[in-house]
Amino acid sequence: MTEDGTPGGALPEGALTQEVPTSTGERLLPPVPGATRELLGEPAPPPLHPPVQGMAVVVGSRPVSAYVELTLEAPDIADTAQPGQFVAFAVGGPTSAMLLRRSIAIAGVGEGRFSVVVSARAAGSTWLASLRPGEEVDVVGPLGRPFPLPPEGTPALLVGGGYGAAALVGLGGLLRSRGHEVAAVVGAGDEARLCSVDDLAAVAAPFVVTTDDGSSGRRGRVTGPVAELVAGAGVVYACGPMPMLRAVADLATARRVPSWVAVEESMACGIGVCMTCVLPVVSADGRTRFSRSCVEGPVFAGDRVRFDDVGTLPADVVGADAMGPAHTPAVEGETP
């Protein structure tokens, strides 16, 4: 571990840019139909520290356009968290009828505190967003695999969609402190749903804002500016909705630029035991597995996620052959 608490030592030097070995054929991709190219990214390494569970005290709450930014006192989590990791909150108190944890990316850490950006969409996230300073909440973290850091000198492009941009703030600051050039594109449906604009503007140049309706920045999706900026990047980091991640990863891969995507997948536990948050991801051995977004992600190499196959059971996923003919998704009229 390096002095600034980053996983610099965990990633082989040049791992993001070196040509993958072909002499053994290990890294080739025979299982993916039509894919004969080499993958650009290794699977993200696991975090340096195990998660902890405890009560965190809310020390700050402020509305940030359509969202609420919560700051919590939790040194065990804040002092070991790495950019890209997340926390999982229990919601509604100890007798809550909402049992599943709400997993949210860590937006920033410092002085024994961490912050998250909460989008109040349903009952659980609304409860979280309504927490006031002084109140306590049960939280588990830090969870998931952090963003691997690029070799020294690699220029980075950060792409955030909606509140997903918050997950890139810590990374942007870290990359800058290590001397990387950082560019960023932040987009949302409209101005109110943009997030972390000031934080990312402070560390990134060029910095581009897009909105679908043109209410702020350039009208349109992030993909326009990303297509322009990716040529100057040595690595791309993205967090946001799945269609955005797919588009950004495709743009990066087409230019042979490695990418890391932090997915927002529905999780029940956040710690790896429930098996609900799986995605079809190409493993190190070239075979596709249903990988848990919580412990094998949320950061995946962008060209390892089979975005086209999300929500299906591809025939070449490891173990699909054992599922039987009845396991085509959503068989109409199926009865118990």
Added chain:
Amino acid sequence: MTALPELDVPSVDMQASIGGVPVVSPVLTASGCSSFGRELDPFFDLEGIGAVVTKSVQLRPRSGRATPRMAETPSGMINSIGLQGPGIDGLLADELPWLAQRGAKAFVSIAGSRTEDFAELAQRLRGAPGVLGIEVNISCPNVESRGEVFACNPDASAEVLAAVRAVADPAHPVYAKLTPDVTDIVSVARACSDAGANGLSMINTLLGLVIDTDTMRPVLGGVTGGLSGPAIRPVALRCVWQVHQALPNVPILGMGGIRTGLDALQFVLAGAGAVSVGTAVFNDPSAPARIHAELAEALGERGFGRLADAIGYAHRRPEESPGRHGR
């Protein structure tokens, strides 16, 4: 300096038994809710619970079903994972050695689509390190032919349990995991017991459905799924009560919505000799250790010196008073 007498500390003997094999705690994890235990290692001492009940393992690795695989429901959730897992080879090569090295006991859940599958799995587990016993999952609602869940039929259940018991390691107690989705759970329980099961695990999830009112389609990729969590606790407790009443000498591992020590106590009082904590782990990853402590305290507060004395205590005749319990 002399040690103070520990008068106020409830010293309840929490040793429990799984089919005659002693375990240090009556609290176990529940199959499908703790993977193979590793992920819970940061949160509590796996040696301090009765056993890790593994996710059901089959002969071959399974991918599980397409997503979405779960939806939250009032005081519970519905899931359709489809028994994703590494298969028996992965279990033997990676998971059981890790648990054994960690000092944790494994109660291995096995699943299959044919009687012979179950028997082969039990055979493969003979002599495996750290295996406490076998839970035979004849009741998963998320298997290929949902109309043919073994545990819906006493004869089919008996056939599987007899086949497993015949080839399993004699040191491994064999439990049948039952579904509540039957008219008469006692008849299935009796068939399993008569076929050689050393105990019964009750209950598996209830088959349920959630529809997304935006898309106006079922939420789960698998359409239907298993309902779990505190929402099903009264159903589970009723099943344990009925079976213990009919078969008082058959050991029961009780499960279904246990979230606190008092929830666990209800199952013990209804006749369970041990309990599994399942969905509560998603809410609180340290729940098994917490529930062990809460159950010990609750037993002590009620005058029980031993867990064993509380098993089935709610079935006592009306004229028996609460008060002093024990030998």
